[in-house]
Amino acid sequence: MKAKVKQAIFSLNDELDMFPETIMITVQRKDLETVVNHLHHSGEEWSNQSAFGYAIAAAESIGMSAEDIQRLVGAMASECDWKTLDRAADVYRKSDY
Structure with a gap:
């Protein structure tokens, strides 16, 4: 899962650099859940x-x-x-x- 999280974060960071400061971005729920779950459970092995x-x-x-x-x-x-x-x-x- 760490690879998926890193990929999602890097992809999102790359996309954010291309947009102005105020914008609404749509992401797939499973990608968002992957990142949130990683952050929530980051202390677990x-x-x-x-x-x-x-x-x-x-x-x-x-x-x-x-x-x-x-x-x-x-x-x-x-x-x-x-x-x-x-x-x-x-x-x-x-x-x-």
Whole structure:
């Protein structure tokens, strides 16, 4: 996630230099959430890559097929794009697992 945050910040900085002092800029919600979540959780040692690594290791340890692991990783990537860390934690806390 750090790479995404840096990319979003640098991209935004480059775009801001081209505009006058007073202007309204539209950004995609997921880009804004990425930056806000990074700033909010910057003290934590967590990344989506860590979560994917845990999931892949667990899936391999129970003998899931490569195809099923790929599907799991794809689904996780989609969820990471749309859920904040807090929302994902809430899903876990409310689950039967």
